Amino acid sequence: MIHLKTKKERFVCDGNELGIVSKGKYKGNLVVNQHRYYSNSDGGSYDHYYLVDENGKVLKELGEEIPEKYK
Numbered sequence: 129m130i131h132l133k134t135k136k137e138r139f140v141c142d143g144n145e146l147g148i149v150s151k152g153k154y155k156g157n158l159v160v161n162q163h164r165y166y167s168n169s170d171g172g173s174y175d176h177y178y179l180v181d182e183n184g185k186v187l188k189e190l191g192e193e194i195p196e197k198y199k
Contacts, residue, residue, distance in 0.1 A: 129182065139184075140158065140180070140182065140183070140184045141158075141160060141162075141180055141184035142160075142162060143158075143160030143161055143162055144160075144161045144162065144163060144175065145160065145161035145177075146158060146159070146160050146161075147159040147160075147194070147198075147199075149179070149198055152197065154179060154187070154198070156182070157179055157180060157181050157182070157187065158179070158180045158181075158182075159177055159178070159179055159180075159190065159194055159198050160177065160178055160180050161175055161176070161177050161178075162175065162176065162177075162178060163175050164176065174192075175192070176189055176190065176191055176192060177189075177190040177191060177192070177193070177194050177198075178190060179198065
């Protein structure tokens, strides 16, 4: 994130892909694709999309595909 007046940069969150919600209730929040590891003993990993606020807090797990209302 870059503050437009001060030009200071700030890290928000990790992600393989990034999009900004352009309308609706979540306008201005981010949709990020993150690589995560299962917490069970079987191991493995997955990539899901998440709705994230400007502080990097996950608001919702969106799943393997981005729902139409967040595009």
